[in-house]
Amino acid sequence: MSCFLCNVLVVSYVRWCMTLRAIQWWQQMRLFYQSILLRAVLWIWRISKSPSQFCGWCAPMGSWRR
DSSP, rough: HHHHHHHHHHHHHHHHHHHHHHHHHHHHHHHHHHHHHHHHHHHHHHHHHHHHHHHHHHHGTTSSSO
């Protein structure tokens, strides 16, 4: 009986630890993706605010003016 109880405790503890770790990992990934998304939005906003600056930057490559 005590052995069964020990097994149940160990299994529940392992499950709890795995759940906790999964939640922490998900939070970290969410923060990571949020920061990437924020940078992309800021970059796009900056380009739309001053396209002439990027025109001069893209002109040598010929990708902006076609």
